[in-house]
Amino acid sequence: MRLSRMQPSKTHPCLRRKVREDMKTHGILVDYKWCSGCRSCEMACQMEHGLPPHRSGVKVLEIGPWQIDGETWQYDYQPVFTDECDLCKERVGKGKTPTCVKHCQAFILEYGEVDDLVAKMNGWKKRSLIVP
Numbered sequence: 001m002r003l004s005r006m007q008p009s010k011t012h013p014c015l016r017r018k019v020r021e022d023m024k025t026h027g028i029l030v031d032y033k034w035c036s037g038c039r040s041c042e043m044a045c046q047m048e049h050g051l052p053p054h055r056s057g058v059k060v061l062e063i064g065p066w067q068i069d070g071e072t073w074q075y076d077y078q079p080v081f082t083d084e085c086d087l088c089k090e091r092v093g094k095g096k097t098p099t100c101v102k103h104c105q106a107f108i109l110e111y112g113e114v115d116d117l118v119a120k121m122n123g124w125k126k127r128s129l130i131v132p
């Protein structure tokens with residue numbers, strides 16, 4: 001069911017409450033400008049959750065390299081979070097940070113409240129906010 005297509009007046013109150021309860025309050029801020037493509041995040045997630053090598057809560061994409069013009073090149077690594085990601089619910093429940101955040105070699109992943117992370121995106125290039 002696509003809630004975005006439903007008229008508010010036609011949405012049952014119980015359903016509206018359920019949507020609010022499901023709204024995520026936490027996420028991960030990715031400062032991917034500095035991602036080295038080491039894939040430690042992928043492996044840490046697989047080990048934490050017992051997933052086989054082709055599955056993970058996060059996959060790192062390689063974009064480029066290609067020359068745009070002169071000395072300008074497109075060449076980035078970008079971690080993309082998948083439907084396997086539960087934001088390390090169990091670890092976080094014990095007061096720990098998500099394991100991909102802990103094992104990121106470049107310290108470019110930050111777990112926190114969405115409102116705080118949104119504030120940190122302001123004015124920065126090559127940052128993405130993940131709310132799985």
Ligand code: SF4
Pocket residue numbers: 044045048056057058081084085086087088098099100101
């Ligand atoms: S937050 Fe946890 S479940 Fe999600 S990608 Fe990172 S390690 Fe995997």
Ligand code: SF4
Pocket residue numbers: 034035036037038039040041042060077079103104105106107108109
């Ligand atoms: S561990 Fe950090 S630096 Fe390495 S690929 Fe993942 S996000 Fe990028």
